[in-house]
Amino acid sequence: MPNLDFGKYAAYIVPAYLISAAVIGALVADTLLRARRWRREVLRLEALRDSKKAG
Amino acid sequence: MITVLANPQRFLAFSRVAAPTLGAIAVLLAVAGLWTGFSVPDDYQQGATVRLMFIHVPADFTGMLAYACLAGSAFFGLVFRHSLADAAAKAVAPLGAGFTFLGLVTGAFWGRPMWGAWWVWDARLTSFLILFLLYVGYMALQAAIDDETKAARASGILALVGAVNLPIIHYSVVWWNSLHQGETIFAAGGSKAAPVYLWPLGLMAFAYLFCFGALWMARIRGEIWRRRAGALAVQGAR
Numbered sequence: 001m002p003n004l005d006f007g008k009y010a011a012y013i014v015p016a017y018l019i020s021a022a023v024i025g026a027l028v029a030d031t032l033l034r035a036r037r038w039r040r041e042v043l044r045l046e047a048l049r050d051s052k053k054a055g
Numbered sequence: 056m057i058t059v060l061a062n063p064q065r066f067l068a069f070s071r072v073a074a075p076t077l078g079a080i081a082v083l084l085a086v087a088g089l090w091t092g093f094s095v096p097d098d099y100q101q102g103a104t105v106r107l108m109f110i111h112v113p114a115d116f117t118g119m120l121a122y123a124c125l126a127g128s129a130f131f132g133l134v135f136r137h138s139l140a141d142a143a144a145k146a147v148a149p150l151g152a153g154f155t156f157l158g159l160v161t162g163a164f165w166g167r168p169m170w171g172a173w174w175v176w177d178a179r180l181t182s183f184l185i186l187f188l189l190y191v192g193y194m195a196l197q198a199a200i201d202d203e204t205k206a207a208r209a210s211g212i213l214a215l216v217g218a219v220n221l222p223i224i225h226y227s228v229v230w231w232n233s234l235h236q237g238e239t240i241f242a243a244g245g246s247k248a249a250p251v252y253l254w255p256l257g258l259m260a261f262a263y264l265f266c267f268g269a270l271w272m273a274r275i276r277g278e279i280w281r282r283r284a285g286a287l288a289v290q291g292a293r
Contacts, residue, residue, distance in 0.1 A: 001094060002089075002090060002093035002094050003093060003094065004093060006103040006106070007102065007103055008102075009102055009103040009104045009168055010103075012104060012107070012164045012165070012167060012168050013103060013104065013106055013107060013164070015164060016107055016110060016111075016160065016161045016164035016165075017110060019157070019160055019161075020110045020114070020157050020160075020161060023153050023156065023157050024153070024157075024266065026153075027149070027150060027153045027270055028270065030149070031150075031270050031273045031274050031277065032273065034274070034277045034281075035273050035274070035276050035277035035280065037277075038277050038278075038280035038281040038283075038284055039276075039277075039280045041280070041281075041284040042280045042283050042284045042287065045284055045287035045288060045291060046287065048291060049287060049290065049291055052291070
């Protein structure tokens with residue numbers, strides 16, 4: 001079973017894990033948001049191009 | 056495989072399935088790694104701080120692997136002038152910087168209770184800090200040059216020159232008298248770490264590796280779309 005009692009070292013272990021989770025979480029969020037943003041932009045521009053062709 | 060995926064359309068189709076699959080595997084491995092990592096007994100010398108090894112070593116390893124990917128992509132971009140290689144290089148730099156930053160920070164959190172110092176100008180630590188600065192320099196150079204082709208060429212040369220730092224990091228504990236511990240996991244004659252710690256370390260190392268793979272693919276997808284959006288915007292302006 002996991003033991004989360006780190007004794008006198010808790011002040012080093014807990015922040016290290018929290019910072020790791022925060023940085024990896026930020027990388028995941030930035031990656032997904034960036035990809036989604038540019039995909040939407042491509043779809044918008046393609047729709048604009050198609051409407052210009054049709055019009 | 057590389058030549059097949061060098062086509063952006065094929066890469067988009069492949070990564071649409073591969074990226075979330077790798078991400079899901081990374082989450083499962085991380086859960087297993089954290090569970091086993093928090094279940095192992097304290098080390099007889101390091102006490103509970105041995106648990107920092109389970110996030111420090113994978114972050115270091117991934118930071119270095121990401122730089123090898125950056126240098127490899129930059130090489131293909133410079134030699135073959137392939138746009139997907141440039142996109143791959145640009146996409147991997149922030150990830151490598153993030154994991155290298157984590158290696159430095161988690162190392163400092165281990166160093167303070169074990170060495171009595173957050174930071175020492177040791178060969179391993181200093182060469183690893185240089186790795187982080189190389190990532191920052193690469194991204195700064197990319198951002199500073201408006202022409203994407205020129206930016207890819209200049210930053211690609213920087214990435215290739217910086218690759219000389221990878222063997223320096225690896226052998227720093229051999230070449231110089233270092234405060235940082237020497238080769239432990241893949242030491243000649245077998246691992247010097249207690250076997251009970253190898254399972255969580257291995258699980259977390261693969262979790263970081265799969266996480267990096269998933270994020271790199273997703274960032275390359277974003278970069279492909281960004282370039283396509285740029286091309287469509289130019290097309291629309293005519």
